[in-house]
Amino acid sequence: xxxxxxxxxxxxxxxxxxxxxxxxxxxxxxxxxxxxxxxxxxxxxxxxxxxxxxxxxxxxxxxxxxxxxxxxxxxxxxxxxxxxxxxxxxxxxxxxxxxxxxxxxxxxxxxxxxxxxxxxxxxxxxxxxxxxxxxxxxxxxxxxxxxxxxxxxxxxxxxxxxxxxxxxxxxxxxxxxxxxxxxxxxxxxxxxxxxxxxxxxxxxxxxxxxxxxxxxxxxxxxxxxxxxxxxxxxxxxxxxxxxxxxxxxxxxxxxxxxxxxxxxxxxxxxxxxxxxxxxxxxxxxxxxxxxxxxxxxxxxxxxxxxxxxxxxxxxxxxxxxxxxxxxxxxxxxxxxxxxxxxxxxxxxxxxxxxxxxxxxxxxxxxxxxxxxxxxxxxxxxxxxxxxxxxxxxxxxxxxxxxxxxxxxxxxxxxxxxxxxxxxxxxxxxxxxxxxxxxxxxxxxxxxxxxxxxxxxxxxxxxxxxxxxxxxxxxxxxxxxxxxxxxxxxxxxxxxxxxxxxxxx
Amino acid sequence: xxxxxxxxxxxxxxxxxxxxxxxxxxxxxxxxxxxxxxxxxxxxxxxxxxxxxxxxxxxxxxxxxxxxxxxxxxxxxxxxxxxxxxxxxxxxxxxxxxxxxxxxxxxxxxxxxxxxxxxxxxxxxxxxxxxxxxxxxxxxxxxxxxxxxxxxxxxxxxxxxxxxxxxxxxxxxxxxxxxxxxxxxxxxxxxxxxxxxxxxxxxxxxxxxxxxxxxxxxxxxxxxxxxxxxxxxxxxxxxxxxxxxxxxxxxxxxxxxxxxxxxxxxxxxxxxxxxxxxxxxxxxxxxxxxxxxxxxxxxxxxxxxxxxxxxxxxxxxxxxxxxxxxxxxxxxxxxxxxxxxxxxxxxxxxxxxxxxxxx
Numbered sequence: 001x002x003x004x005x006x007x008x009x010x011x012x013x014x015x016x017x018x019x020x021x022x023x024x025x026x027x028x029x030x031x032x033x034x035x036x037x038x039x040x041x042x043x044x045x046x047x048x049x050x051x052x053x054x055x056x057x058x059x060x061x062x063x064x065x066x067x068x069x070x071x072x073x074x075x076x077x078x079x080x081x082x083x084x085x086x087x088x089x090x091x092x093x094x095x096x097x098x099x100x101x102x103x104x105x106x107x108x109x110x111x112x113x114x115x116x117x118x119x120x121x122x123x124x125x126x127x128x129x130x131x132x133x134x135x136x137x138x139x140x141x142x143x144x145x146x147x148x149x150x151x152x153x154x155x156x157x158x159x160x161x162x163x164x165x166x167x168x169x170x171x172x173x174x175x176x177x178x179x180x181x182x183x184x185x186x187x188x189x190x191x192x193x194x195x196x197x198x199x200x201x202x203x204x205x206x207x208x209x210x211x212x213x214x215x216x217x218x219x220x221x222x223x224x225x226x227x228x229x230x231x232x233x234x235x236x237x238x239x240x241x242x243x244x245x246x247x248x249x250x251x252x253x254x255x256x257x258x259x260x261x262x263x264x265x266x267x268x269x270x271x272x273x274x275x276x277x278x279x280x281x282x283x284x285x286x287x288x289x290x291x292x293x294x295x296x297x298x299x300x301x302x303x304x305x306x307x308x309x310x311x312x313x314x315x316x317x318x319x320x321x322x323x324x325x326x327x328x329x330x331x332x333x334x335x336x337x338x339x340x341x342x343x344x345x346x347x348x349x350x351x352x353x354x355x356x357x358x359x360x361x362x363x364x365x366x367x368x369x370x371x372x373x374x375x376x377x378x379x380x381x382x383x384x385x386x387x388x389x390x391x392x393x394x395x396x397x398x399x400x401x402x403x404x405x406x407x408x409x410x411x412x413x414x415x416x417x418x419x420x421x422x423x424x425x426x427x428x429x430x431x432x433x434x435x436x437x438x439x440x441x442x443x444x445x446x447x448x449x450x451x452x453x454x455x456x457x458x459x460x461x462x463x464x465x466x467x468x469x470x471x472x473x474x475x476x477x478x479x480x481x482x483x484x485x486x487x488x489x490x491x492x493x494x495x496x497x498x499x500x501x502x503x504x
Numbered sequence: 505x506x507x508x509x510x511x512x513x514x515x516x517x518x519x520x521x522x523x524x525x526x527x528x529x530x531x532x533x534x535x536x537x538x539x540x541x542x543x544x545x546x547x548x549x550x551x552x553x554x555x556x557x558x559x560x561x562x563x564x565x566x567x568x569x570x571x572x573x574x575x576x577x578x579x580x581x582x583x584x585x586x587x588x589x590x591x592x593x594x595x596x597x598x599x600x601x602x603x604x605x606x607x608x609x610x611x612x613x614x615x616x617x618x619x620x621x622x623x624x625x626x627x628x629x630x631x632x633x634x635x636x637x638x639x640x641x642x643x644x645x646x647x648x649x650x651x652x653x654x655x656x657x658x659x660x661x662x663x664x665x666x667x668x669x670x671x672x673x674x675x676x677x678x679x680x681x682x683x684x685x686x687x688x689x690x691x692x693x694x695x696x697x698x699x700x701x702x703x704x705x706x707x708x709x710x711x712x713x714x715x716x717x718x719x720x721x722x723x724x725x726x727x728x729x730x731x732x733x734x735x736x737x738x739x740x741x742x743x744x745x746x747x748x749x750x751x752x753x754x755x756x757x758x759x760x761x762x763x764x765x766x767x768x769x770x771x772x773x774x775x776x777x778x779x780x781x782x783x784x785x786x787x788x789x790x791x792x793x794x795x796x797x798x799x800x801x802x803x804x805x806x807x808x809x810x811x812x813x814x815x816x817x818x819x820x821x822x823x824x825x826x827x828x829x830x831x832x833x834x835x836x837x838x839x840x841x842x843x844x845x846x847x848x849x850x851x852x853x854x855x856x857x858x859x860x861x862x863x
Contacts, residue, residue, distance in 0.1 A: 331747030334747050348745050354734070375726060376728060
């Protein structure tokens with residue numbers, strides 16, 4: 001006989017979900033106990049988010065059972081799931097921008113009745129805030145709140161409805177280190193009060209920091225569920241990748257040389273003509289990776305665009321090597337040796353409907369030997385792409401395959417092959433490993449290091465501090481379009497950088 | 505353990521060549537069947553009507569030649585559409601650009617009546633003039649789009665009216681044949697007539713259209729500009745990040761598309777009418793857009809589709825003669841084909857999948 005304490009709050013049994021030929025969840029099973037923080041650990045594409053959606057009723061599994069509070073359930077919509085006590089905070093928040101926190105929290109809540117008593121609701125939400133040590137102005141419209149604060153609203157919404165199980169999908173992706181700490185302390189408090197939390201993540205240290213148990217997903221399957229205290233980063237990584245994994249990057253000091261990319265007092269406007277980049281000065285040297293840390297939306301993408309010539313610089317100067325490139329055309333800048341890895345691969349980096357071959361020469365398509373007299377040289381293009389596919393280990397059915405059919409890692413390989421097959425002075429990379437699995441991530445790092453040996457410099461724009469601390473030589477922090485600080489990597493600490501990222 | 509099945513509807517990743525072709529065939533058959541139903545509904549005998557259409561379109565050498573003549577201008581406007589739509593520049597102004605082209609050729613003829621050039625020089629000169637006329641008329645919306653991001657659909661549609669009224673104005677005034685009651689110019693000199701082929705009414709314009717199809721194919725898939733046209737069409741953001749000047753491409757595309765439509769106008773006037781006549785185009789420009797869509801924006805598709813539409817047109821004339829069914833039925837069929845095509849295309853984007861439910 002099971003005692004009350006042993007009965008899991010949630011049992012997921014043999015959940016299978018397919019999209020076309022693709023199996024996203026393959027007989028996934030695990031239990032979540034009451035009051036536990038349970039991590040779902042897996043690389044991108046391992047099926048974490050789909051699994052969460054099945055539990056939350058946003059998606060229906062093809063087969064398998066979900067048992068919640070001892071009863072088999074089959075939710076036809078998230079509304080059903082919420083009624084039964086399951087809440088979810090999505091990776092992309094679903095809030096109504098012009099409304100304030102209180103209104104967003106009570107929207108959809110039926111117990112309020114036809115006539116709203118906002119005063120009463122505000123008081124009860126304030127009480128929840130006090131209980132969990134959350135402080136922010138409930139009366140402000142969403143658009144004036146920070147991303148971290150918006151996340152509180154999503155969590156408060158779940159607490160307000162009174163959930164027994166809360167799913168959090170990659171909640172730390174958009175937060176500064178300090179905000180993550182606060183989030184984790186609230187989650188811990190929730191667990192103490194008997195709420196179970198499923199935390200979806202691909203970051204090993206988060207699992208180690210906070211969870212009681214962890215279920216590792218790999219290639220759509222649940223590989224193992226283990227107690228966190230019995231495991232280590234290394235053992236989890238092994239489960240995650242399926243083999244021993246070496247975390248180190250063979251970083252050889254190549255010796256930092258003369259400046260390759262100099263940005264002097266650069267100011268750039270957003271589309272709505274408000275300043276996005278405000279008097280930024282940075283210098284990148286040969287053989288150096290300069291990490292630019294910051295919460296997204298603080299001017300990084302506008303800086304990226306200005307460096308490539310896609311966006312006009314309002315003031316200031318940009319020099320690449322010996323030459324001034326301020327406000328030259330993207331084609332001229334790229335021909336002078338600027339390479340780029342944009343944040344959104346399929347939107348900014350590649351043409352999805354084009355073949356691998358065509359994407360590999362995009363940008364160089366007008367240069368010798370790929371083109372002469374306005375006519376494309378198909379043989380030269382084919383030769384180059386076969387070589388690039390081979391050299392960069394691009395997994396494809398051939399040079400004619402459309403890139404939109406490739407996986408994220410292979411998309412990034414196509415971009416890297418295109419960008420660094422030609423002489424490069426500086427590479428500007430924006431979140432180059434976002435959405436990639438561990439293998440692809442280290443592939444990218446190793447290519448970067450090879451590039452350094454060839455005396456190029458790399459400006460690494462990333463929200464992922466682990467990444468910057470892992471491979472950068474120096475770190476600069478951007479906040480609200482300004483550089484708030486620059487450290488060599490030896491002098492930088494997560495705490496210092498985190499404070500600057502928050503603008504403190 | 506029993507297994508049961510259920511079905512789900514899901515989106516396909518790629519339609520593929522086979523289903524793509526199938527959707528076209530089904531659309532054609534379905535719309536002709538629908539039209540046959542309508543004919544029966546109006547009390548005409550379906551088999552007589554269909555036979556008349558077949559006889560009028562491909563029933564004799566004369567019919568075939570006529571079909572090819574009808575196919576010529578719409579093949580060219582269809583090609584013009586390919587160039588623009590591949591870049592996702594929505595040129596709806598083929599009709600106006602075709603008029604501008606015919607007016608370009610007419611302008612040269614009427615302004616320099618005493619050139620006395622041999623046909624080998626005179627004709628290319630006039631075709632060039634018609635291309636320039638069309639390019640100018642396409643270039644206006646092209647410039648507005650690339651410079652000021654003015655919606656090209658609205659501008660091209662409105663310019664269709666402007667040029668047609670301009671043409672009416674000229675044909676009612678300085679260009680009108682002296683003493684004529686009708687809106688047309690004098691008959692052009694012999695040296696401007698397009699040569700006829702194989703001792704038939706088929707004129708050089710048909711060969712020009714086929715040649716244009718070849719050139720458009722080469723442009724789109726073998727040339728740098730074509731690469732940039734397709735890049736702009738598929739992902740203008742990535743294209744501009746990689747140094748493609750998408751505004752320049754927009755302008756070039758409109759110039760080129762206009763030039764090809766203008767050529768259609770020149771060929772029609774020099775090959776058939778030998779003078780500029782008010783209303784000589786029965787919507788060749790708009791038909792060209794339908795043909796390009798039916799031909800899936802591919803030159804070979806456009807060749808096939810334009811011959812099909814030419815046949816339909818001639819068949820309709822025969823139908824009217826033999827069976828009293830009005831020829832406007834053809835317009836109905838054309839409309840139906842497009843609707844059916846879009847419908848089946850949407851349907852084929854999805855498929856049924858059987859999922860196993862093990863319980």
